[in-house]
Amino acid sequence: MSLRALASCILFVALVSLFSSNFSNAFNITKILSNTSDFGSFNNLLTQTGLAETINSRSSLTILALDNGAVGSLQGKSKDEVQRILMNHVILDYIDQNKLKNLPNKTTTMTTLLQASGVAQQGQGFLNVTVSGNDILFGSEVKDSPLAARFVKSVYAEPYNISVLQISQSIVAPGISAPAPYTTLPPPPPSKKAPAPSPMTRKAPPPAPTKGEEDSGNTAAAPGPADSGAPCALGSGAAVAVLMGLVLNFVGL
């Protein structure tokens, strides 16, 4: 590889690292949830559906988490369906236990990631949260849905970035099992904070062959950096290591 190609590759890798470290959030939902074993299955589902990454790219969120027992109800559903259901467990606002217990009118509507994804129909993207006696109940805003999920406890709170609340059972909005009119999820709206982070803005450069999970569902087939050149077409970690070695060698001469 030519020196020029090497130099531009180093610059590219360095810039990308700088960029992604500057813009990475203070929290990592995978790490937060792995603190207790109770949420292991839920945590795996967030990773498998690509939602963990989406969550980490945002701020001011509340995750309605299910423990290993409650996650069972999602078994046997397709990955797309699980993704849609779980997007309804991500509220686009920071709500902690205190805020929940002091809802002004004892009832409110909350907007979820499903709404932001653009695939929600007829209220599917909204939750109804209602204080009832000593319970705080959650349900889909779709007409006639049950308020069946109960607030259990606060799992984690990092004001005003992320709150994780445990609820007793999954919230499955009526009609959510059927795919939306489109057969695949549409790309996220280009403006605002899009739910699916684009690899260009969030991730290290090369769209290295992944485990085959990420190319279905929510990633909108965003093209990789096409002309980053062959030297960069390694995993970024490997590329950095190799390049650092070369640079050190070069400097050492």
Ligand SMILES: *[C@@H]1O[C@H](CO)[C@@H](O)[C@H](O)[C@H]1NC(C)=O
């Ligand atoms: C919340 O996020 C902001 C920006 O990402 C960060 O500066 C701040 O430290 C975070 N808060 C906590 C408690 O980590």
Ligand SMILES: *[C@@H]1O[C@H](CO)[C@@H](O)[C@H](O)[C@H]1NC(C)=O
């Ligand atoms: C988040 O935490 C998990 C588990 O500790 C780790 O494997 C993963 O690399 C972290 N992700 C980021 C973006 O730091």
Ligand SMILES: *[C@@H]1O[C@H](CO)[C@@H](O)[C@H](O)[C@H]1NC(C)=O
């Ligand atoms: C993990 O749990 C410990 C003890 O319960 C707590 O001190 C710590 O803050 C927790 N960390 C995270 C990331 O939740």
Ligand SMILES: *[C@@H]1O[C@H](CO)[C@@H](O)[C@H](O)[C@H]1NC(C)=O
């Ligand atoms: C509470 O209810 C009153 C009267 O119905 C209404 O005017 C007000 O907007 C409600 N507040 C909230 C936060 O929903």
Ligand SMILES: *[C@@H]1O[C@H](CO)[C@@H](O)[C@H](O)[C@H]1NC(C)=O
């Ligand atoms: C939530 O559902 C309850 C019960 O169906 C209803 O009385 C209440 O008005 C709903 N709240 C909102 C904000 O729509």
